[in-house]
Amino acid sequence: MAILPIRIWGDPVLHAPAEPVAEITDEIRTLVADMYETMDAAPGVGLAAPQVGVGLRIYTYTYEDDEGRPWRGEIINPELWMTPTVPGDPDEDSESEGCLSFPGEAFPLRRSDRVVVTGTDIEGAPVRIEVDGWRARIMQHEFDHLDGVIYIDRISDGDWKTAQKISKKRGWGRPGVSWTPGVDDVDA
Template sequence: MAILPIRIMGDPVLHSPAAVVDEITDEVRTLVADMFETMDAAPGVGLAAPQVGVPLRIYVYTYQDDDGAPWRGVVINPVLWMTPPAPGSPDPDEESEGCLSFPGERFPLRRSDEVLVTGIDLDGAPVRIEVDGWRARIMQHEFDHLDGILYIDRLDDADWKTTQKIARKRGWGRPGQSWTPGVDDIDA
């Protein structure tokens, strides 16, 4: 297993739809193992294959509730259904999220509170995930990556402008920018 460099906003792989996985090969299994290791090292609660430069419809996730119960897995070729988000402005304390591809920042974003995700796992077995709350947010965030959407693309105008200023200041927003957990000094 290896910790992979995480692409930063502006890299073309992050802004293009990812391809369907046609076959689960040893290369796909290795990629998923590396994605788990990278996500854990970052640390993050999710990581999509495009974030590590691979334009495939795969993401991994992990989350631990207050009761300590772990929730961890991989979804290949996911399909997402969700209830419409509640109207109104997001609560900055309860609805802020960050992204390993825009490291070190968090912004409020309204998401659906309930989702259903289907797909397959590394054995080709069907996956069905019905979740709400923070877990639903993770599923939506990672699914967006597979469609070439970063969460900052969904922010209101004022926050989006702030992200663009941050990106210019840090030299982001162009191809080839990445950081490696445990190597680069970025507070994700």
């Protein structure tokens, strides 16, 4: 297993729809194992294959359920269904999120409160996840990556301008910029 470099906003792989996984091969198994190691080292609660430069429809996740039990998994070729998003402005305290591909920052973003995700796991077994609240936010965030969308693409105009200033100051927003957990000094 290896910790992979995480691409930063502006890299083309992050802004293009990912391709479906046609077959679960040893290369896919290695990629998923590396994604877990990278996600844990970052640390993050989710990581999509495009974030490590691979344009495939795969993401890993980790969270605790309401009873404090850890849940961890991967979803290959996911499909996402969500309840309608409640209209209004997001709450900065309870609806802010960050991203390993825009490290060190968090912006408020309204998301659906309940989702269902289906797909397969690394063994090819069917996966169905039905979650709400923060866990639903994780699923939507990672699914967005597979469609070439980063959460800052969805934030308010004012926050978008702030994100652009941050990106320019840090030299982001262009191809080839990445950071490696445990190697590079970024505040993810």
